[in-house]
Amino acid sequence: MGIVSPLGLGLEHNWSRLIAGESGIGRIASFDPSDLPAHVAGEVPAGPTEAGCLTLSDWVPVKDQKKMDRFIHLGLVAATEAVEDSGWKPESEEDRCRTGVMIGSGIGGLQTIYDASITVHEGRARRLSPFFIPSALINLVSGHVSIKYGFKGPNHSVVTACASGVHAIGDASRLIMLGDADVMVAGGAEAAVCPLGIAGFSSARALSTAFNAEPEKASRPWDRDRDGFVMGEGAGIVVLEEYEHAKARGAKIYGEIIGYGMSGDAYHITAPAEGHEGAYRAMQAAVRSAGIAVSDIGYVNAHGTSTMADDLELQAVERLFGDAASQVAMSSTKSAIGHLLGAAGAVEAIFSILAIRDNVAPPTLNLDNPSTESAIDRVAHEAQRRKIDIALSNSFGFGGTNASIIVRGV
Amino acid sequence: MSEIADKVKKIVVEHLGVEESKVTPEASFIDDLGADSLDTVELVMAFEEAFSVEIPEDAAEKIATVKDAIDYIEKQKAA
Numbered sequence A: 001m002g003i004v005s006p007l008g009l010g011l012e013h014n015w016s017r018l019i020a021g022e023s024g025i026g027r028i029a030s031f032d033p034s035d036l037p038a039h040v041a042g043e044v045p046a047g048p049t050e051a052g053c054l055t056l057s058d059w060v061p062v063k064d065q066k067k068m069d070r071f072i073h074l075g076l077v078a079a080t081e082a083v084e085d086s087g088w089k090p091e092s093e094e095d096r097c098r099t100g101v102m103i104g105s106g107i108g109g110l111q112t113i114y115d116a117s118i119t120v121h122e123g124r125a126r127r128l129s130p131f132f133i134p135s136a137l138i139n140l141v142s143g144h145v146s147i148k149y150g151f152k153g154p155n156h157s158v159v160t161a162c163a164s165g166v167h168a169i170g171d172a173s174r175l176i177m178l179g180d181a182d183v184m185v186a187g188g189a190e191a192a193v194c195p196l197g198i199a200g201f202s203s204a205r206a207l208s209t210a211f212n213a214e215p216e217k218a219s220r221p222w223d224r225d226r227d228g229f230v231m232g233e234g235a236g237i238v239v240l241e242e243y244e245h246a247k248a249r250g251a252k253i254y255g256e257i258i259g260y261g262m263s264g265d266a267y268h269i270t271a272p273a274e275g276h277e278g279a280y281r282a283m284q285a286a287v288r289s290a291g292i293a294v295s296d297i298g299y300v301n302a303h304g305t306s307t308m309a310d311d312l313e314l315q316a317v318e319r320l321f322g323d324a325a326s327q328v329a330m331s332s333t334k335s336a337i338g339h340l341l342g343a344a345g346a347v348e349a350i351f352s353i354l355a356i357r358d359n360v361a362p363p364t365l366n367l368d369n370p371s372t373e374s375a376i377d378r379v380a381h382e383a384q385r386r387k388i389d390i391a392l393s394n395s396f397g398f399g400g401t402n403a404s405i406i407v408r409g410v
Numbered sequence B: 001m002s003e004i005a006d007k008v009k010k011i012v013v014e015h016l017g018v019e020e021s022k023v024t025p026e027a028s029f030i031d032d033l034g035a036d037s038l039d040t041v042e043l044v045m046a047f048e049e050a051f052s053v054e055i056p057e058d059a060a061e062k063i064a065t066v067k068d069a070i071d072y073i074e075k076q077k078a079a
Helices: A011-019 A070-086 A093-097 A110-121 A132-136 A140-149 A161-177 A195-203 A243-248 A274-290 A309-327 A341-358 B003-016 B037-051 B057-061 B066-078
Strands: A002-005 A025-027 A040-042 A099-104 A183-190 A234-241 A256-264 A297-301 A329-331 A390-397 A401-408
Touching: A002 A011, A002 A070, A002 A341, A011 A341, A070 A099, A070 A140, A070 A183, A070 A234, A093 A099, A099 A140, A099 A161, A110 A132, A110 A195, A132 A140, A140 A183, A161 A183, A161 A234, A161 A256, A161 A341, A161 A390, A161 A401, A183 A341, A234 A243, A234 A341, A256 A274, A274 A309, A274 A390, A274 A401, A297 A309, A297 A341, A309 A390, A341 A390, A341 A401, B003 B037, B003 B066, B037 B057, B037 B066
Parallel strands: A099 A183, A297 A329, A297 A390
Antiparallel strands: A002 A234, A025 A040, A183 A234, A256 A401, A390 A401
């Protein structure tokens, strides 16, 4: 597994900072946001690798960097960590052909498209880089990872806005179940913290603007003072493997994907339906495919974006758990890293697996005054040590798309 | 070495991320300097930009080595 996020570089570095209640949110540093309504975001910290920061040239050769948008850079960083961590380096042609890649993104190369548009607008179309298109295309993270490692199996991608990361991992696990591959590198990558991205989500009234002076307080899922999400950037990548295949080679196994459910709202382009019934059906489908009782689930990593929709998700989770609601912990790790859009579901699925590994529920930062009371413990402020055998992670996207994934320790 | 040759060499080093010593007049962009077809398109664009010349596609296709590029640009500049 591999993560690069506003909390930094690397799986364990991210996890330990998350558990310690640290925040990766700050004032936007990569450009001057003064003219925009929202001034805060979660950006991957630049700096030395050994300090848990990103030095891109350590991961992507300088001459190749300009051929890819930043979301591909970040995807490659996390994929490299994940593949190295998995120890899977197929040497035979057959093994390479049985190894695929499915990495999604919600937005893709937005800054690249912006820059190219200006070039064309200025009448310099003939000066447009030949790398413009492959730099912006969403499936090119999968393409670059396959080229780097020689993975010749299914090469696929997912674009379902903020559900992309969970859909990629869930669909990739299905490809393994269907026999299309033995190993799939899967996850999501996003880098839309740029003027066009911030302006666009601001126009949709989706971003927090009330905490520009106190960035770390801006992402506050379920809190009564929340006023929109905080955009984050990064990538989360896992290496999925057919169980017997992994066991036979003595692989390090973090956990098992046991359930996956999907649904559509058929309601509105950006707002969830009443009671988040689409989310309820996605969770229900995931529980059914896992063949477990909901009471077996010890931790829920919520979509929880710090918007009005938080309470609707809460209603759906309460409905799902019924009498078992008081037994489960649910938190939103977006409170610490912001909303990584198409990478969110992948990073959060990884956090869910680590929650099982360490029997720790990561905290929901800034949950000072819940807008709605609930029997569900939302792990305010501090991580909680508790027994977690099975975890569920939710992701919902614009267009009314919902995905839930259930993981278990091995 | 001419000013043009110097500048061409610098552009090649920068765009292909190769060591300066490898950028000899005879070096082929694709065979010796690790460029692919898209890299060469970008290189030609960089030459056009840096020297304010137009390099039509049929001429660009014939520029395979560092010397080809220098010769073409020198000819254009002399004309």
